[in-house]
Every structure is written in structure tokens, then in C-alpha cells.
Amino acid sequence: MHLNNKKEKKTYLVTGSAGFIGYFVCKKLLFQGSSVIGIDNLNDYYDVNLKQTRLEDLNTYENFTFFQEDISDRSALENVFLKYKPNIVINLAAQAGVRYSIENPDVYMQSNVTGFYNILEACRHFPVDHLIYASSSSVYGANKKVPFEETDFVDHPVSLYASTKKSNELMAHTYSHLYDIPATGLRFFTVYGPMGRPDMAYYGFTDKYFAGEPIKIFNNGDFENDLYRDFTYIDDIVEGIVKLIPRTPSGEGDVKHEIFNIGNNNPEKLMHFITSLENALSKSLGKTVEFNKIYEPIKPGDVPRTYASTDRLHQAVGFKPKTSIEEGLQKFADWYVQYHKLTENAKEVQVTNS
Structure with a gap:
């Protein structure tokens, strides 16, 4: 391992810059005074207005440049590399969602496989100091051994989404070996927080509550063997990414490729998470919030537990x-109530720079 001690100003390319993690990573880098090039296709997998809100905030920084492009468009991506020659590439663009990959597999192959291949080709032809890319805890599949460690067997994914993320790790390793690209893969564990993805359970539960609808909990109502998730707050995720940027991967032998879990290392029962969300919303609204719950069997592609060794x-x-879960969910609840203007007494929430 080598620490990059160069002091010159770096140019960062962040793909998925209007996405949840991408937005916060960009904001942190911009706050530090770095030049950031953002790429996002602004697709409608979830509410585009939320993506536009994130983007509008990023556009207030003079050192931010944005391109609405899809990383599966190779020529468009190469044009950005040719013009700006980024030093650091942080690839967070991907089609997310486990269940959606069962319904619409084509977009996963386009974005997560072809798109990532294009990123690797661009880093090959326009050499970079470091490529950091998003993998996922889903690569661990239904592994029963916990906590999940990076050295665990991950050849039995249970969703196409997980398969595409595993393929990213293999492709990055190969390109690092063949073309000396320093690359670091990050296996994210259930990221949550303000301005998060509406397709995530905590956000969806909150939407359902305000729509007067019940929430569906996919654990068969089995509280003894409840689902576990390693919920990780967005600020912690960003801190981990930023700390890794100057670290040139040492990898195995002469391959400069490494993989890290980036999670909370403290899994929570799903029902405890839901109770904490109810409590957080109760504080934000000044009234008792309790979800109407319906229990159903676990869905295909879902895994019973995630638990990161960090x-x-x-x-x-x-x-x-x-x-903590309580602190993170309170920040989400305060933001949600303010963003959706749900009460005159909604707290003004500042989105952090970290």
C-alpha cells in the first residue's frame, strides 16, 4: 500500500452524481474545494424531482460541472475523459434495486455491465490515479456465516443485481492486472439518510404512512428470526470513501485492486429499525406515529441478513x-417532513457537507 502525497489539485469524475451516494460524495469534495465533474442520466427509476433537487444544490458550486449522459454511451463518456482528464474516478452510477432486477433485467446489463466496462476502458485509455467503484453487500448472497468478510465465498448471488456487482469486481481485477489501473471496490451495506432513495424500505414505509396505507414487511411476522440489516448512515459512507481516495491499492501480487466492505458493523433487526423510524417521525411531527403493518413472505432475491465486517x-x-440508527433516522425524518412540507412546524434541516 502506498499513500499518495501529491498536493496538486485533483479533478474528480463522479458518475451517478445526482444519485443518493453520488450527491453526498460530490458535495463533500466540492466543500473541500476540489473540481468535480458529474455524470448522471437522470433516469426515472425513482422520482426525478429528487434527483433535480440534489443537482440544483451541486450546481451552486462553481467548481462543479455536470453532464446528463449515460455511462453505457461509450463515446459520450470518452469525450468527458478526453476533455477533463480526471485524476480520480468514483463510479457510483448503476441500476440499483434487487427486486427490480427480476422485473427489468435489461437495464442492469446496460448500466451495470456495459456501463462499467466503458468506465474501465476510459480509465485504460486515459490513465487515472485511482478508480473507486460501487459494489454491493448483495454479492454475499444467502451466506450464513456472519459477519461477512471480504475473503468469503461470493459465487452464489441470488439476484441479477448481485451478479452484475460481482461481475464488476471481476472486471476491475482483470483491468487492474492487464492495464495497471489502481482500483478499489466498495461493498455498500444498506445506505440510508436524508435525500435518500425512495425505493429503499425506510423511505417507502414513510411514504406509505403519509398516504394512509399499510406497510409490507417481508419476514412472515417471525420476530424471533427477524431479518437483520447492517444499516449504514450516509455520512459514514462518505467518510469511508473520502478516506480511501488517496490510498493506492496494493492488492495481491502486482494487481492494484482491493475490495472493502463499507457498513455499520452493527446489524439491526428490521422490526427495531421500523420502531426507531416510528419514534423519529413522532418527534419530527410532534405526534405519535405507528405504521399499519402487513407481514408477508420474504421476496425472491432478498437475503435474510446482512452484517459487515469492517x-x-x-x-x-x-x-x-x-x-446510531436512532440518530440517523431522526435526521432522515426531520428532512422528510421539511422537504415534503408536512407540518408548519417542520424543522429547517441543513444537509451536511459530509
Whole structure:
């Protein structure tokens, strides 16, 4: 492992810059004074207005340049590389969602496989100091051994989404080996927070509550063997990414490719998470909130538990998540109530720079 001690100003390319994690990563880099090039196709997988809100905030920074492009468009991507020659590439563009991959597999192959191939080709022809890319905890499939460690067997994915993320890790390893591209893959564990993705359970539950609809919990009502999730607050995710940027991967042998879990290392029962969300919304609204719950069987592609070992990341850069579920959900609830103007007494919420 080598730390890059160069002090010159770097140019960052962040794909998926109008997405949840991409937005916060851009905001952190811009706040630090870096030049950031953002790429996003602004697709309608979820509410485009939320993506536009994130983008409008990023556009207030003079050192931010945005292109509405799809990374599966190779020529468009190469034009950006040719013009700006980024030093660091952070690839967060992907078609997300486990269940949606069962309904619409084509978009996963286009964005997550072809798109990532285009990123690798661009980094090959326009060499970069470091490529950081999003993988996912879903690559662990239905592994029963916990916590999940980076050295665990991950050849039995249970969704196409997971398969595309595993393929990204293999492709990055190969390109690092063949073309000396320093690359780091990050297996994210259930990221949540303000301005998050509406397709995520916590956001969807909140939407359902205000629509007067019941929420569906896919655990068969089995509270003894409830689902576990390693919920990770967005600020902790961003801190981990930023700490990894100057770290040139050492990898195995001469391959400069490494993979890290980036999670909370503290899984929560789904029902505890839901109760904490009810409590957070109750505080934000000044009244008792209780979801109407319907219990159903676990869905195809879902996994019963996720639990990240973050030892490797802590040893590498000192990363240690510090946001509790209660604190993180309160920040989300306060933002949600203010963003959707749900009460005259809604708190003004500042989106953090981290």
C-alpha cells in the first residue's frame, strides 16, 4: 500500500452524481474545494424531482460541472475523459434495486455491465490515479456465516443485481492486472439518510404512512428470526470513501485492486429499525406515529441478513462508522417532513457537507 502525497489539485469524475451516494460524495469534495465533474442520466427509476433537487444544490458550486449522459454511451463518456482528464474516478452510477432486477433485467446489463466496462476502458485509455467503484453487500448472497468478510465465498448471488456487482469486481481485477489501473471496490451495506432513495424500505414505509396505507414487511411476522440489516448512515459512507481516495491499492501480487466492505458493523433487526423510524417521525411531527403493518413472505432475491465486517477498512484507513440508527433516522425524518412540507412546524434541516 502506498499513500499518495501529491498536493496538486485533483479533478474528480463522479458518475451517478445526482444519485443518493453520488450527491453526498460530490458535495463533500466540492466543500473541500476540489473540481468535480458529474455524470448522471437522470433516469426515472425513482422520482426525478429528487434527483433535480440534489443537482440544483451541486450546481451552486462553481467548481462543479455536470453532464446528463449515460455511462453505457461509450463515446459520450470518452469525450468527458478526453476533455477533463480526471485524476480520480468514483463510479457510483448503476441500476440499483434487487427486486427490480427480476422485473427489468435489461437495464442492469446496460448500466451495470456495459456501463462499467466503458468506465474501465476510459480509465485504460486515459490513465487515472485511482478508480473507486460501487459494489454491493448483495454479492454475499444467502451466506450464513456472519459477519461477512471480504475473503468469503461470493459465487452464489441470488439476484441479477448481485451478479452484475460481482461481475464488476471481476472486471476491475482483470483491468487492474492487464492495464495497471489502481482500483478499489466498495461493498455498500444498506445506505440510508436524508435525500435518500425512495425505493429503499425506510423511505417507502414513510411514504406509505403519509398516504394512509399499510406497510409490507417481508419476514412472515417471525420476530424471533427477524431479518437483520447492517444499516449504514450516509455520512459514514462518505467518510469511508473520502478516506480511501488517496490510498493506492496494493492488492495481491502486482494487481492494484482491493475490495472493502463499507457498513455499520452493527446489524439491526428490521422490526427495531421500523420502531426507531416510528419514534423519529413522532418527534419530527410532534405526534405519535405507528405504521399499519402487513407481514408477508420474504421476496425472491432478498437475503435474510446482512452484517459487515469492517476490520479490513478500519485497518486500511481508520474507518469506523459512528452514527446510531436512532440518530440517523431522526435526521432522515426531520428532512422528510421539511422537504415534503408536512407540518408548519417542520424543522429547517441543513444537509451536511459530509
